[in-house]
Amino acid sequence: SSELTQDPAVSVALGQTVRITCQGDSLRSSYANWYQQKPGQAPVLVMYGKNHRPSGIPDRFSGSSSGDTASLTITGAQAEDEADYYCNSRDSSGSWVFGGGTKLTVL
Amino acid sequence: QVQLQESGPGLVKPSETLSLTCTVSGGSISSGSYSWSWIRQPAGKGLEWIGRIYTSGSTKYNPPLRGRVTISVDTSKNQFSLKLNSVTAADTAMYYCARDVTYYDILTGYGPYYFMDVWGKGTTVTVSS
Numbered sequence: 205s206s207e208l209t210q211d212p213a214v215s216v217a218l219g220q221t222v223r224i225t226c227q228g229d230s231l232r233s234s235y236a237n238w239y240q241q242k243p244g245q246a247p248v249l250v251m252y253g254k255n256h257r258p259s260g261i262p263d264r265f266s267g268s269s270s271g272d273t274a275s276l277t278i279t280g281a282q283a284e285d286e287a288d289y290y291c292n293s294r295d296s297s298g299s300w301v302f303g304g305g306t307k308l309t310v311l
Numbered sequence: 312q313v314q315l316q317e318s319g320p321g322l323v324k325p326s327e328t329l330s331l332t333c334t335v336s337g338g339s340i341s342s343g344s345y346s347w348s349w350i351r352q353p354a355g356k357g358l359e360w361i362g363r364i365y366t367s368g369s370t371k372y373n374p375p376l377r378g379r380v381t382i383s384v385d386t387s388k389n390q391f392s393l394k395l396n397s398v399t400a401a402d403t404a405m406y407y408c409a410r411d412v413t414y415y416d417i418l419t420g421y422g423p424y425y426f427m428d429v430w431g432k433g434t435t436v437t438v439s440s
Contacts, residue, residue: 303357
């Protein structure tokens with residue numbers, strides 16, 4: 205089955221830049237999406253497709269991809285960005301696959 | 312502004328069937344290039360996609376769950392539903408419904424993009440006797 209691999213935890217100093225990565229074979233042919241989930245809340249879409257931010261998502265969030273790896277970059281991380289981040293994409297059969305999630309800590 | 316709301320029993324006995332409904336408000340379940348998904352998340356763990364239904368009624372299920380899952384849609388009620396049979400403690404989780412989008416960027420010609428843009432708040436289901 206298709207898998208997406210994320211680092212379990214990442215930390216960043218307040219105001220600095222952090223990159224969260226997602227790796228998997230499905231990313232060679234399908235764009236990654238990124239979801240932010242804060243404790244006790246539902247996931248929120250923060251990035252989709254070829255670096256598209258939904259309305260209301262700050263422009264400090266950006267996305268990129270190369271080969272089998274997609275990245276979510278937060279430029280100038282804020283305290284409110286502390287959350288779990290999940291990538292996902294569709295595999296060749298059309299099923300959704302999620303990464304295991306990355307816990308972002310803002311120091 | 313489309314909103315989704317999950318509803319259903321919070322407690323299900325082992326070996327029985329889990330049944331949840333997602334009500335779509337603020338828009339028609341039949342409009343646009345949308346399909347509708349169920350996702351679950353055990354406490355403290357990651358997200359697992361369960362399956363999707365198109366308003367045509369066709370479905371796509373996550374292979375590990377395929378034999379136990381049925382997703383249906385009732386366009387007259389603007390709802391779609393999840394049934395998961397023969398549940399065990401491993402099915403205890405927060406269950407979310409979400410809108411699946413297929414989007415073509417007309418300006419750049421890129422796409423299709425697939426993503427889930429609207430999520431319900433989730434409902435907790437515990438499997439226990």
